Amino acid sequence: MSIQLLVTSFLLCSLPLIFVFYIFTKTTKAKRSSPTSNNLPKPYPIIGHFFHILSNRNQRFDWTTSVLKNALSATYTFYPIQGLVQIWTANPSNVQHILKTHFHNYTKGIHFRTSLFDILGNGIFNVNGDSWKFQRQISSHEFNTKSLRKFVEIAVKTEISERLIPFLSAAAANKSVIDFQDILQRFAFDNICNIAFGYDPAYLLPSLPQAEFAQAFDDSIRISMDRFKEPFIWKVKRLLNIGSEKRLKVAVSQVHEFAKNIIRDKRQELQEKPSSESMDLLSRFLSSGQYDDNFVRDIIISFTLAGRDTTSAALTWFFWLLSKNPEVEREILSEISGKSDTPDFEDIKEMVFTHASLCESMRFYPPVPVDGKSAENDDVLPDGTVVKKGDGVIYSPYVMGRMESIWGKDWEEFKPERWLKKEEGGHGEKWSFVGRDPYTYPVFQAGPRICLGKEMAFLQMKGVVAGVLRRFKIVSAVEDGFQPQFVASLTAKMKGGFPYIACKVQLQKIFPSPNPCSKDLNLKDVQAQAQMLT
Incomplete structure (x- = not known):
C-alpha cells in the first residue's frame, strides 16, 4: 500500500470520530457565542463555520473585518471544523483584558507551541510562565543598554550606506524594475544577523545571492506556519516523514x-578578545556564562525572526502607501531635508512626521496581523463573551x-496627522507625536509581552526612509488601480512581491509635480518588466 493511500485510509476511518466530536462540541458550546447582530455567518450543524472559512480563505482578514464590524461589541465566536473554538475580538477592552488584566489566564496554547516548536524551540516567543519571565528579564536588560542601541545604530547606518543605497543606485542607473519587498527582506536579514549573531550573511549584494541559511530559515517559518492550516494532517505527515514535514526537518x-x-565560533572569539569589543546579542548572552547552547540558540533564533520579517513587512507596505499619497511623501521630504545623509539617533528622534506616517501605515498593514492566546481557565470578557478553558482567544x-x-469615519484615509498635534515652538509651529492606547493599537503587542524591540524597529525603519527618500523617487511599476494582495503568515507580506523602479533625484527637485522621473521612464517597458518579475 502506498503512503498516500495509507494516509487517505487513515483520514477516512477518522471521519466518524470527527462527526461524534462535533456533535458534542456543537451541543455544549454553541450557546457561548457573544451577542451578535444580523448579517453574520451562521454555524452549520456538525461542520460549524467550515464552509464560510473555506470560501473566504483568500480574503480571510478582510472577511473577518466585515464580520467583527457587524458583531455587537466587535467580538464573534467561530467554530472551525477541527472543533477548536476561536473567539475573535477587535474590542479594546477585551484586548486589555487578554494582554494585561488577566494576562496569566491567556497563554501560548499547546496548538501554537507545538506548531512552532521545531523552529522556535523554547525561545521567548514560544514559552509561558517562569521560562518566559526569565527570558524576558534578561532580554529586557540587554535591550535597554545604551551600548546596544549604539551598536544597532551603527549596524543600520552601515547596511544602508554600504549595501542598500549602492544597490538602488545601480538599479536606478539601469532603470531596472526590482522587487522592493525582497530587497527590504535582504536588508533586514543582514541587519538582524549582525545585531543578533555578530554575523554578516551578505544577503543584500548586487548578485542577490541565495544564502543557504536565509533559505532554510524561510522554509522553516513558512512550513511551520502552514501547520496552522492543517492541525491534524501535519502530525500524520511528520509521523510518516513525508511531504512538507520531511522538508521542514x-x-x-x-x-x-x-x-x-x-x-561555537563566537565562544572561541570571546576567549581571544575582551567581551566589551563584541556588542551583538549573542556575545552578551555568552559572556555571562549562565546559559547553555540550546537556550542561547532558541532565544537568538526568536529575535532573528522578529527583527527580520517585521521591519521588512512594515517598510514594504509603507512605501506602497507612500507611492499613492504624494502629499505625505512631500511632508516627509520636508522633514528630512535638514538632516544628515546618515541621520543619527538624535536626528531620528526628531523625525516626528515620519514616525506618524509609519504608525499610520502599520495601522492598515501591521507586520503581525493577528495574535492568539489559549484560555487556561473559564473566564468572561468585559463585553460579556463567555470563554471556556482551552478556547482560542484571538485579537487582530x-x-x-x-x-x-x-x-472614526475617516478610518479609510491614510492620514498621519491623526497621530500628531501642532505646538508652538521657538521657531514657530511644529508637530509633536501623540501616541495611541496600545490596546486600541496593539501592533507591538501590549501589557507584559509588549515588544522589546520597538525602539530598535523605529530606528531601523526611519533610517531606511530617510536614506532612500533623500536620494530616490521610488516609482510603483504596476498599473494604476492595482491593489496588492495582503498575505498573512507569521508576518504580513505582499503577494507576488512589490515591483518598483528607483529613480535617482536631488532632494530639492522631488517636491514639484508631476513626477520628476516620468520623462526618463517608459511606462510600458516598466510595466512589462514588473509583470515578468511577478
Whole structure:
C-alpha cells in the first residue's frame, strides 16, 4: 500500500470520530457565542463555520473585518471544523483584558507551541510562565543598554550606506524594475544577523545571492506556519516523514547546525578578545556564562525572526502607501531635508512626521496581523463573551486598524496627522507625536509581552526612509488601480512581491509635480518588466 493511500485510509476511518466530536462540541458550546447582530455567518450543524472559512480563505482578514464590524461589541465566536473554538475580538477592552488584566489566564496554547516548536524551540516567543519571565528579564536588560542601541545604530547606518543605497543606485542607473519587498527582506536579514549573531550573511549584494541559511530559515517559518492550516494532517505527515514535514526537518536541521557553528565560533572569539569589543546579542548572552547552547540558540533564533520579517513587512507596505499619497511623501521630504545623509539617533528622534506616517501605515498593514492566546481557565470578557478553558482567544491589529468605532469615519484615509498635534515652538509651529492606547493599537503587542524591540524597529525603519527618500523617487511599476494582495503568515507580506523602479533625484527637485522621473521612464517597458518579475 502506498503512503498516500495509507494516509487517505487513515483520514477516512477518522471521519466518524470527527462527526461524534462535533456533535458534542456543537451541543455544549454553541450557546457561548457573544451577542451578535444580523448579517453574520451562521454555524452549520456538525461542520460549524467550515464552509464560510473555506470560501473566504483568500480574503480571510478582510472577511473577518466585515464580520467583527457587524458583531455587537466587535467580538464573534467561530467554530472551525477541527472543533477548536476561536473567539475573535477587535474590542479594546477585551484586548486589555487578554494582554494585561488577566494576562496569566491567556497563554501560548499547546496548538501554537507545538506548531512552532521545531523552529522556535523554547525561545521567548514560544514559552509561558517562569521560562518566559526569565527570558524576558534578561532580554529586557540587554535591550535597554545604551551600548546596544549604539551598536544597532551603527549596524543600520552601515547596511544602508554600504549595501542598500549602492544597490538602488545601480538599479536606478539601469532603470531596472526590482522587487522592493525582497530587497527590504535582504536588508533586514543582514541587519538582524549582525545585531543578533555578530554575523554578516551578505544577503543584500548586487548578485542577490541565495544564502543557504536565509533559505532554510524561510522554509522553516513558512512550513511551520502552514501547520496552522492543517492541525491534524501535519502530525500524520511528520509521523510518516513525508511531504512538507520531511522538508521542514531538513530546513530546521540546517538552521540549528548554522546556529551551533556560530555559537561555537563566537565562544572561541570571546576567549581571544575582551567581551566589551563584541556588542551583538549573542556575545552578551555568552559572556555571562549562565546559559547553555540550546537556550542561547532558541532565544537568538526568536529575535532573528522578529527583527527580520517585521521591519521588512512594515517598510514594504509603507512605501506602497507612500507611492499613492504624494502629499505625505512631500511632508516627509520636508522633514528630512535638514538632516544628515546618515541621520543619527538624535536626528531620528526628531523625525516626528515620519514616525506618524509609519504608525499610520502599520495601522492598515501591521507586520503581525493577528495574535492568539489559549484560555487556561473559564473566564468572561468585559463585553460579556463567555470563554471556556482551552478556547482560542484571538485579537487582530489588522481588523482593529479598520474599525470606525476606534478611528472614526475617516478610518479609510491614510492620514498621519491623526497621530500628531501642532505646538508652538521657538521657531514657530511644529508637530509633536501623540501616541495611541496600545490596546486600541496593539501592533507591538501590549501589557507584559509588549515588544522589546520597538525602539530598535523605529530606528531601523526611519533610517531606511530617510536614506532612500533623500536620494530616490521610488516609482510603483504596476498599473494604476492595482491593489496588492495582503498575505498573512507569521508576518504580513505582499503577494507576488512589490515591483518598483528607483529613480535617482536631488532632494530639492522631488517636491514639484508631476513626477520628476516620468520623462526618463517608459511606462510600458516598466510595466512589462514588473509583470515578468511577478
